[in-house]
Amino acid sequence: MAEVVSFRMDGSDRGEGPVLMERRDGALRLTLNSPPTNSLSIAVMEQLHAGLRLAEEDASIRLVVIASTGKVFSAGHDLKELTAHRSDDDGGRAFYERSMRLCADLMLAITRLPKPVIAEVDGLATAAGCQLVASCDLAICTDTATFCTPGVNIGLFCSTPMVALSRATHRKQAMEMLLTGETIDASTAKEFGLVNRIVPKQYLDQVIAKYASVIAAKSPLTLTIGKEAFYHQIELPVSEAYDYAIRVMVENMMAKDAKEGIGAFLEKRHPVWTGE
Structure with missing residues (x-):
């Protein structure tokens, strides 16, 4: 029987909050829990950072799984949060720099974490949400998962998602996603190199658990x-x-x-x- 311990980033055991944490047989699950968009707001990114720090410091944690609730894995940056700061004295520049830097640092923290990180994708991963998938060491998705970098459609090129995307996929395929902003399906994402495996939704937990078990058994x-x-x-x-x-x-x-x-x-x- 797997040991499952769920808790919030504030240390309580209530099953709510923008990021849920769960220990399961050596894996730390960080679940985005702000449906319907699961946006990467400042609060969410700070909590993901905290989860990665815990994983680095706790020797009993052998790997990290980043998952989500709802139909959207992550819609990326919280556009409402960003827009609200246009009324700042500087037009929002300082907040935008803070948000983009925090996001970049999060992606680097995933790469630099001395333990594997797996993206468990069930739903749409868009913009910085797609960047999050591309930054993880492995990505397993359902056959209904979709991916896009649609910033170009709203006058905001996905320049920071581009960094991770261009390193996970071939250049022309990354540019196709960045220039068109169109959504690609799971099969295309696998062809591009963005995900490792595609599985039916009902088997996603089982496949992730198998990967986690195999990895946790290594030195x-x-x-x-x-x-x-x-x-x-x-x-x-x-x-x-x-x-x-x-x-x-x-x-x-x-x-x-x-x-x-x-x-x-x-x-x-x-x-x-x-x-x-």
Whole structure:
């Protein structure tokens, strides 16, 4: 039986709030809970940041799943919140800078978290919501999920979502989404490289649980080393990437978990990880 503990970011155990947290067999689920849009308001982004910090600090948490309630995974930035600040003395510039910076820092925090992050997408992921999916290490969606970067339709090019999108998909496919603003279906998103797998809605929890179980069974040190190395090397020229990867591989070989894992493989037994 899976251990499930639900709580709010403020520490209470009430099942409400813009972001719900739930521990389940080594995974921390962060669920966007502001339907119908699940927008990335300042409050929501701050709570997601807090959840990622908890995941980083708590050794019992092996990975993070970002999910949502309702029919929309996330509609991105809260346009009503942004528009309300047009009446500020500076026309809203300081608030817009704060909101965009907080969002960018959130996406970077996902990438830099020394634990895997999986997007569980059931519904529409649009603009910064699509950026959130693109920023996660893995993305599993239902066969009815849809994705778009529609800023161009309202005179606001999705420049910050573009950063994650262009790194998750091929350039021309990213530009297609950014220039047209049109919605793509799950199959197209998989073809573009935005998601890993498409599953029927009724099997989404089961598939996510399987991924979580498989990942949680690995050496936490190895996952940390590997995730950091992946995002570092991908920005390097290929020869520099190999030089860097060689250094990482040698250091990884010196770790106790590598010694244990190789020994267990040769001895045909299950490894016992210490995270060292």
